[in-house]
Amino acid sequence: MKTTSSYLISDLMQRTEANLRLVLELQKFSENDLKHRPSAGAWSALECIEHLNFYGNYYVPEIEKQIDASLYPATEFFKSGLLGNYFAKSMLPTEGSKKMKTLKSSNPLGKQLDKKEVMDKFIEHQQKLLQLLKKAKKVNLSRTKTGISISNLIKLRLGDTFRVVIYHNQRHLLQAQKALDTIDRTSVNI
Template sequence: MKILTSQLLDELKRITEQHLQSADTFLQKPDHELNFRVSADSWSILECLEHLNRYGNFYIPEISRKISSSKSSPRPVFTPGFLGNYFAESMLPKEKLNKMKTLRTMNPIHSRLNKEVVNEFAGQQQQLLELLEKAGHIDLEKTKTRISISKWINLKLGDTLRFVIYHNLRHMAQTEQILKNF
């Protein structure tokens, strides 16, 4: 798969802007609705967002550092790496979301959460939009980032951006399901 770099970044910006709009909607909801669980072992909306915030706390600084230190020039076309493409594609929501195990440190279940989680999420989405803008000025293939589960694996920045934003998309789809069940 090859994609125009500008097209990829535009798609990721569009998705991130939708997440920002969802955050605004969540801020209008009462706390009991944001803490509602479909079942005892499922996540609430706030737990979904807290999970995303925890990943954002790793990836946003990592992406920012790599963009700031990159000396490369942008390429017109982005070609995903094999592993990066696999990770990114596995995050895309499907009709019936397949459950995935999450690392214990990234699992917020039964945390005491409030709307500060939504504000943090919105702030992270704003930071992602800024990083996506900056990413258009460097090579998304030559610039590499670490991943949260292994310090020995590096992905192309384009794949990391896809992974992070598709992961957000996956859990935002989960929040929509929670709202339907409320």
């Protein structure tokens, strides 16, 4: 994928702002609703967001560190790397997208979760991502590289790392919404 750096950053900012708005809406649900599982073994909305926090805890500081250390000034164009583009595309929530295996360390299933802690952490990550996207306007999105959470040996281009993280957020927020949509509202006592 090749695009202008400004277009990529603008697109990713819009997606992050939409993710932030969505989680602010999800905050209005009760803790019980957010912990509702659509089926046995499926994640609740709160577990989906906690899964995203696991990755945010790694990627937000990593992105910031690499932007701050970058020696490469911004350029007009961003060209995706082969591996980074593959990872980013695989994260995009599309109709009929395949289920992906989650690492045991990032699987929130069955963990004791507090609504306020989980939501506040996710909101904090989204606000920081927006700040980092603004900072990224000053560095080369192709030559600045970041580590990835699953291996110290692989580096991705900064633009691809942003894409992977933000698309991954979109994917699991959609999953969270779907989990909430399965709540049977007809059996609620009034």
